[in-house]
Amino acid sequence: MRAPDTVIDCGGLGKRYRRSWALRDCHLAVPAGRVVALVGPNGAGKSTLLNLAAGLTAPSEGMLSVLGGELPGSPRALDRIGFVAQNAALYPGLTAAELLRIGRGLNRRWDEARARTHLDGLGIPLDSRYGRLSGGQQAQVSLALALAKRPELLLLDEPLAALDPLARHDFMAVLLTAVAEDGLSVLFSSHAVGELEQTCDYLVVLVGGRVQVSGEVDDLLAGHRMLTGPTSEADAVAAGLPVVRDRRAGVQSHLLVRTGGADAPVGGSWRQQRIGLEELVLSYLREPAASALPGPSGAVRRAERVLQS
């Protein structure tokens, strides 16, 4: 089977719970082979999007497909997707070994040796009851179960939320090893924006149920500049550029602008520098009206990939 170009495609996707919309008019084309961070404030719709991709709930409007055209929840999608829900509460009275046995019975593809090696390597005893393990160990058992399916796409809903820094590090190390070995794609929601730059290579920011930012991390970082200069000239500079965030601090102003990759066309007393992913994400979250979505260049790149394949 040919590997898909995209792992999540949606257009005009909406999900309504009674009168309120959890997601509205979402358009995404997430390329395969990426570790994708899904970021946004509480209630932005992250879990809703992950649940839709896992096939646990159905869209109210629009279209959503996974793994290059599969219907979420269909047998072909279920076989190829691993999902760890938010606060994944596995049966607390069962041991890790018993959970593995259940997984083996429920999945057509099941790599038990991999799961055992994973848990052995972290010193997690297979005969411990899940409910007696620490939060970090429970997260590792959930990850081991999800990876034992050898999924092509792994969906993780806030996997790091309850973990201390060391446990987060261990969790991401196991995940990134699996990504390197299997080439699987990962979509994980997270509030830990400070840690994303080391772990993800694609970013989706959801705000108020809509996609505010989506793109390759490298492109996003290359495509923004922080401009610093005299407030007396800030209006004139801002007028000619797509400004994401405008901060006036006395005589000096800071403008975060989208440049599309090149330096911004400013000189004189203005300095410009690149920013890190955390600052970029926080700037967009503080300015919900700003957006950075794939324009024609993204569409061209996708079209080129299709033509080359």
Ligand SMILES: Nc1ncnc2c1ncn2[C@@H]1O[C@H](COP(=O)(O)OP(=O)(O)OP(=O)(O)O)[C@@H](O)[C@H]1O
């Ligand atoms: N089953 C449900 N019934 C009714 N409303 C729901 C349901 N699930 C989610 N919602 C609503 O949909 C919106 C999006 O919720 P969702 O859980 O997807 O956000 P989130 O980004 O994952 O939030 P958090 O970061 O707090 O986990 C919220 O307003 C929430 O109250």
